[in-house]
Amino acid sequence: MNLAEITPGAEGVFAVFRQETKNDPHVHVGDVHAPDAEMALVLAKEQFARRDPCVNLWVVRYADIAATSYRDADMLEPSTDKSYRFGGSYREQQRVYRRR
Amino acid sequence: MTVPPEAADEPEQLGAFEARLAAGDRVEAGEWMPARYRAECLRLIQMHANSELMGALPEREWIPRAPTLARKMALVAKVQDEIGHAQLLYRVAEDLGKPRTQMIEELIAGASKFHNVFHYPAETWADVAIIQVFVDGAAMQTQGSLRSCSYAPYARVLKRICYEEDFHIRLGLDSFRALAEGTPRQRAMLQDALDRWWQPIMHFFGPRDQVSPHLETMMRWRIKVKTNDELRQQFLRQFVPVIQEYGLRVPDPDLRWDETAGQYRYAEPDWEEFRRVIRGEGPRTKARLELRQRYHAQHRWVREAVARWALAA
Numbered sequence: 001m002n003l004a005e006i007t008p009g010a011e012g013v014f015a016v017f018r019q020e021t022k023n024d025p026h027v028h029v030g031d032v033h034a035p036d037a038e039m040a041l042v043l044a045k046e047q048f049a050r051r052d053p054c055v056n057l058w059v060v061r062y063a064d065i066a067a068t069s070y071r072d073a074d075m076l077e078p079s080t081d082k083s084y085r086f087g088g089s090y091r092e093q094q095r096v097y098r099r100r
Numbered sequence: 101m102t103v104p105p106e107a108a109d110e111p112e113q114l115g116a117f118e119a120r121l122a123a124g125d126r127v128e129a130g131e132w133m134p135a136r137y138r139a140e141c142l143r144l145i146q147m148h149a150n151s152e153l154m155g156a157l158p159e160r161e162w163i164p165r166a167p168t169l170a171r172k173m174a175l176v177a178k179v180q181d182e183i184g185h186a187q188l189l190y191r192v193a194e195d196l197g198k199p200r201t202q203m204i205e206e207l208i209a210g211a212s213k214f215h216n217v218f219h220y221p222a223e224t225w226a227d228v229a230i231i232q233v234f235v236d237g238a239a240m241q242t243q244g245s246l247r248s249c250s251y252a253p254y255a256r257v258l259k260r261i262c263y264e265e266d267f268h269i270r271l272g273l274d275s276f277r278a279l280a281e282g283t284p285r286q287r288a289m290l291q292d293a294l295d296r297w298w299q300p301i302m303h304f305f306g307p308r309d310q311v312s313p314h315l316e317t318m319m320r321w322r323i324k325v326k327t328n329d330e331l332r333q334q335f336l337r338q339f340v341p342v343i344q345e346y347g348l349r350v351p352d353p354d355l356r357w358d359e360t361a362g363q364y365r366y367a368e369p370d371w372e373e374f375r376r377v378i379r380g381e382g383p384r385t386k387a388r389l390e391l392r393q394r395y396h397a398q399h400r401w402v403r404e405a406v407a408r409w410a411l412a413a
Contacts, residue, residue, distance in 0.1 A: 035410035
């Protein structure tokens with residue numbers, strides 16, 4: 001599914017992604033209506049980059065964004081216990097290690 | 101744009117929806133929702149969007165007359181934020197099924213509502229300070245509470261809106277302080293503005309909620325998070341001290357803190373006036389709508405130029 005299909009009426013809508021510094025990811029901050037990408041960037045600059053720091057803007061047509069459905073959020077849930085992937089799970093071992 | 105036909109709410113779907121909300125889950129634009137939930141969210145967000153757009157007008161009148169360049173720049177930034185809020189909110193509202201152009205047309209035709217406070221004149225420079233501190237301060241109570249609204253796209257834009265409203269209150273307090281610590285004439289002007297704005301601000305939150313199945317549903321669906329009087333009390337606790345700190349007079353002689361009840365007692369405002377104003381019979385309703393209509397017509401060429409942009413390239 002693309003976002004335009006999920007969101008009826010969103011033809012002509014561009015999602016806006018702002019990057020605060022080169023060290024940050026681009027983050028979806030909102031949308032603009034525009035006939036093309038160039039105009040979308042003009043409008044996005046005015047609405048989403050007039051105060052907050054910004055080094056780069058992306059605009060992407062809703063129709064060009066493929067998305068999972070919230071209905072299927074289950075499939076993103078880990079199927080097994082994933083605590084072994086988190087450092088916090090290893091505190092006991094660290095204590096043992098430091099004691100030596 | 102067409103609204104997808106809304107199937108009559110299946111009891112089974114409704115049950116699953118209610119269970120999701122009860123578990124703290126939030127609703128996204130493309131998902132199934134009861135027709136009434138959709139309608140109530142649209143009504144709330146459209147009214148909020150209208151209010152941002154109309155709310156820019158009273159202060160906008162003071163941009164050319166701001167007393168210093170610094171105040172003028174701050175005011176321009178503030179007014180621009182309000183228009184930006186309208187853009188964010190109409191974008192959220194239209195995903196609930198009503199095109200943005202239709203919402204703008206309804207607004208300028210006087211067919212949809214906006215907040216009572218924006219139907220009043222901004223007579224002096226002190227009104228600007230009072231609006232920024234107390235009107236934005238009142239709006240902040242409602243909007244702050246709605247950040248936990250169940251309709252996720254609304255809750256998300258409210259984060260940015262509240263951040264910017266906080267800036268408006270801060271710059272308002274700066275103007276407020278300058279006038280409150282100024283000459284006797286400046287203090288008198290500030291007190292006069294406060295006197296005139298007090299009742300509309302008390303009105304802002306709406307009458308005390310009556311217990312009703314409607315209210316109960318709105319709270320359960322988290323389209324409303326706090327009752328009108330909870331929000332009014334929260335506002336009074338935060339802003340009555342600001343008035344007192346600068347030795348100004350609270351315009352309600354009956355206002356007092358009730359220690360045992362843990363809340364403010366206040367004189368009941370004239371609710372008849374409130375109803376008149378939100379019906380569109382406020383002192384400045386007609387003039388403000390006419391201004392919007394005039395600019396809407398005047399700016400037609402801009403909208404057309406933007407739409408033709410891609411063709412011209």
